[in-house]
Amino acid sequence: MQPTRTGAILGFALALAFLLAVGPAHAIIEGISGTNFAFSARAGTTSFPDGSTMPTWSFCQTGGDFQYPGPTLKLTAGQTVTITLKNELPPQAGNVSMVFPGHKVTATGGVGPPGHLVREAANGGGTVTYTFTVPHPGTYCYYSGTNMDVQIDMGLVGAMIVYPSTPGQAYDSADSAYDREYLFLETEMDPVIHQAMACAQAVTVDTTAFFPVYWHLNGRSAPDTMAMANADWLPAQPYNCWPQMEPGERMLMRIINMGRDTHPFHHHGNNATIIARDGRLLQSPGGTGADLAESDFTQTVACGSTQDAIFTWTGEGLGWDIYGHAPTDPTEPNEYTPDHGKPFPVTLPQEQELVFGGLYSGSPFLGAPGYLPPGEGGMNPYGGFAYMWHSHNEKEMTTNDIFPGGMMTNCIIQPPGTLPAP
């Protein structure tokens, strides 16, 4: 990577300057656990970095705050789960329901006229109860099975993660082991549908003309994706999406596409190994591990589908010692030793020749922040390496036509010892 290119890439992050510099997240995938859940489908308001507020419908914990997307269910394989759904949506929403693809669900109560996918909670406070077991670990999802052309865009979606009994693994296979896990729940919004539904104009909205201009990860648009979880200025969008890891670790990417379009999610920095789709390990019949896993740098997930991938990073391939070691210096944990002591391959330009960004540490070396002019940088206090992770349908890196934004975040490779232990 040439310094000037580094500067250009990181200069992009200059526009993110209003981000708060926050420490590494501790709860990496936020969510709720248990076996009995009381959910309400409610109307609320989300906000996005263009200053807009969006009428939104979402699944929430009954009595809890409105949140988008719905609560991430963190379950354990073998559990039997009961979810009672209450319909607190406005009259124009009609009925509502929840579907849990890949699971055999028993629905009791509610209403179930012919032509509907599942039993529904009737508008006006009706309830329906869904019971199902989660026999297999994996990444799953839930969403409304009612008027999906409207209700999915309005926000009625959520993630469901089923953990195996073995901690630190995504599946019952050792090669699904990970150090840190992150959720990437992809959605998009067409404000025309939201405004029509907010104004009770359901009869006139034409969902075949679907034209989204907002794109999200875990319910937020960049740069809000990189703000802390539960940020008090985003009361309806508690989940962030800011992957961070140390060299040599294995990061589990749980990608869920809850939108109506597919999104080519591109992760700079390295390929990832796709180990599972729809909660099933990519293995041959009788296989003992992810023997059909594939390596990719752009992951496009089918609508309503999930995908798990393992991302690793050591600095291999950069061509210089990322710590700036002298050849005689000791190595760092998980260092890519063939490059130990290799000098940075070009002469660094002077500061006046660089364009800075909020995530530039001032040097091309990991954990070694360098000189920055006053007012520059400041969002990368540990001197990590930042890789932009985003939908490579570049249009989707905007928030209602404002760049940068949308379905984008940065993965930060932090120096050894700076993140909480996995």
Added chain:
Amino acid sequence: MFTAKKTVSRLVVACLALMPIVCADAAAADVYLRADVTTMTMHDGTQVTMWGFAKDSSFGAMDGTVTIPGPRIVVPPGDTVLNIHLDNNLTAAATGLSMGHPVSLVINGLTQKLTPVRHGAAPYPQYEGRIRSFNKEAAPGNASPVTFSWYDVEPGTYLYFSGTHPQFHVQMGLYGAVTKNFAAGQPYEGVFADREALVFYSEIDPLFHSMAASDNYGPGKAMSSTIDYAPKYFLVNGESGTTMNRVWTGAAGSVLIRFVNAGLMPKCPAMQEHYMEVVAEDGFAKNYPEARFSMVLEPLKTKDVIVTTAAPTEIDFYDRRGYVSIQATPSMGTVMLAQ
């Protein structure tokens, strides 16, 4: 329109043409398709002019019914040759267009030496030399069948469609499915299924159809491009207005569902309780099936999946992209019986 005189001449030619074909290859599947005009009624009562295929008993018999999608062509196990004898009734009289429209046929995945047809000097000299058909054409009102032959038909699910002005003809409805099993109960070698069902997706932009039917589509006309394609009707096996669909397995066991997309937009067939074992794509069996509850089905794509159930079961599915016909109310459409 079709005339009595032409009928006679067509019958004579058909008989003459048929004999050597039938005698030449006993293991060949011979199908008589006719491209013609019809009118479809959408779920909301809207009438849409369609061009589609009908399956006649012989050339010129005109005894088939135009359907959207076109008739499914089933090549028996063991047959390696498919002959489609094409009758083009997209005449000036039938279409309302000054010269009618030629039609050709292509089947992606089945090999055939294509003979593209280029525009001549008339009526659009500016387009002279540009390809308008991927394959040889049947002229409007052809007096004898134009036969398209494929000699290496492998087991699989395929899509046949007009290779002439495909941006026009495919929208208009000139498409259908071709299937072949390896053996009875065995769609591919080593892949077994007790029953099967076909799910065929397509779309309709009614504005385009009305412009085409009124001769307002083409160079210099009110609509000169299909770039603003905006479908309002999303068809499953030709049925509009469904928000979900159902296959009734009828018995315990395995059901092969053949998904075909003749639309211009990707679909994401998704199931609720069931996993689909994706056993084949584009007519090729996969070495290792993948278990999915949702998958992408791109335009022109075919994917075959197997769902196995321990009892007679309703398999519900829908396009998870959320595209349903305009003003559709909850409807599962016609239940497909696995056979």
